[in-house]
Amino acid sequence: MSDIDFLIGNNISILSCPVCNTHLQKHQKSYNCTNGHNFDIAKQGYINLLQSNKKRSTAPGDNRNMINARRHFLEQRYYEPVSNLLNEVLSSHISHFTNGVPLQIVEVGSGDGYYINRLRETIHSCHDGNCYGVDISKQAAKIASTKYHNITFVVASAVELPFIKNSVDVLISLFSPFYEESAKQVLAKQGIIIQAVPLTNHLLELRQVLYKEVNINDTPKNILTQTNYFKLEETKILNHSIHLSDHSSIQNIFSMTPHYWKTSPERKRELSLLQQLDVTLEIEFRIYTNEN
Numbered sequence: 001m002s003d004i005d006f007l008i009g010n011n012i013s014i015l016s017c018p019v020c021n022t023h024l025q026k027h028q029k030s031y032n033c034t035n036g037h038n039f040d041i042a043k044q045g046y047i048n049l050l051q052s053n054k055k056r057s058t059a060p061g062d063n064r065n066m067i068n069a070r071r072h073f074l075e076q077r078y079y080e081p082v083s084n085l086l087n088e089v090l091s092s093h094i095s096h097f098t099n100g101v102p103l104q105i106v107e108v109g110s111g112d113g114y115y116i117n118r119l120r121e122t123i124h125s126c127h128d129g130n131c132y133g134v135d136i137s138k139q140a141a142k143i144a145s146t147k148y149h150n151i152t153f154v155v156a157s158a159v160e161l162p163f164i165k166n167s168v169d170v171l172i173s174l175f176s177p178f179y180e181e182s183a184k185q186v187l188a189k190q191g192i193i194i195q196a197v198p199l200t201n202h203l204l205e206l207r208q209v210l211y212k213e214v215n216i217n218d219t220p221k222n223i224l225t226q227t228n229y230f231k232l233e234e235t236k237i238l239n240h241s242i243h244l245s246d247h248s249s250i251q252n253i254f255s256m257t258p259h260y261w262k263t264s265p266e267r268k269r270e271l272s273l274l275q276q277l278d279v280t281l282e283i284e285f286r287i288y289t290n291e292n
């Protein structure tokens with residue numbers, strides 16, 4: 001029996017205890033480790049493994065408004081091409097995994113759970129208990145777990161991912177903070193990382209409404225340009241235009257991005273007058289393997 005069969009057969013997850021780093025075993029209402037540390041499963045289904053001494057604020061991550069804006073926007077299917085490309089990229093990079101053994105897939109910064117859910121529905125080797133969504137925002141885990149019951153949503157930080165060493169086959173990070181030391185710890189030897197980062201023209205038309213001068217060299221801070229641990233295997237660029245045909249879609253896309261925090265009240269007002277907008281999506285998918 002393989003290690004993973006043993007874990008699944010015994011209801012032991014690849015989640016690790018944030019206090020002592022040993023396996024967490026799932027029970028009806030909680031997860032616990034052999035050292036007696038106990039973590040309740042919230043009524044919505046998520047678990048909180050973020051210890052209060054590791055938080056930089058009382059409610060870290062995206063707030064409820066931002067998560068709901070993202071949910072409504074994604075439900076309109078505007079970002080379906082992004083999700084489709086993620087699923088295609090994953091399908092073309094998993095042939096080296098043993099057939100029949102369920103993949104352990106973790107999305108870090110999973111927000112409202114849209115991408116990990118569509119991925120789970122597409123990738124047949126996924127089944128209950130081996131798709132995880134990690135987000136530092138409790139609101140995100142709450143909203144995601146209310147909607148998607150076959151994914152384990154966990155409140156935790158990308159800085160210290162609560163998974164057993166070398167247990168994660170696929171680590172996904174879409175427009176979210178990424179920390180390579182933590183990723184290195186949890187990624188399996190044969191594991192892959194899929195990262196999506198916005199490029200220069202991403203949401204350009206929205207940024208042109210929001211700022212007097214658009215900073216086109218505003219590169220994302222979380223991109224793995226000089227990685228010590230991983231090998232860049234492939235990149236894929238998505239170039240696509242979406243037509244936002246109503247006021248609420250424009251407000252939603254604005255509220256789900258960091259521009260929400262940076263925009264002046266005057267520019268916000270200007271945006272609120274728009275009834276439609278064509279917006280460019282320009283996103284790079286970066287696929288890394290473990291260098292070992």
Ligand SMILES: C[S@@+](CC[C@H](N)C(=O)[O-])C[C@H]1O[C@@H](n2cnc3c(N)ncnc32)[C@H](O)[C@@H]1O
Pocket residue numbers: 060061062070108109110111112114134135136137140156157158159173174175176177256257
């Ligand atoms: C821009 S959103 C992207 C969400 C989702 N991946 C998507 O594309 O719809 C970034 C997400 O990362 C989460 N986040 C921010 N800092 C984090 C950290 N240190 N660890 C884990 N998640 C974090 C936020 O709460 C938010 O849900």
Ligand SMILES: [Zn+2]
Pocket residue numbers: 017018019020021022033034035036037
């Ligand atoms: Zn423990």
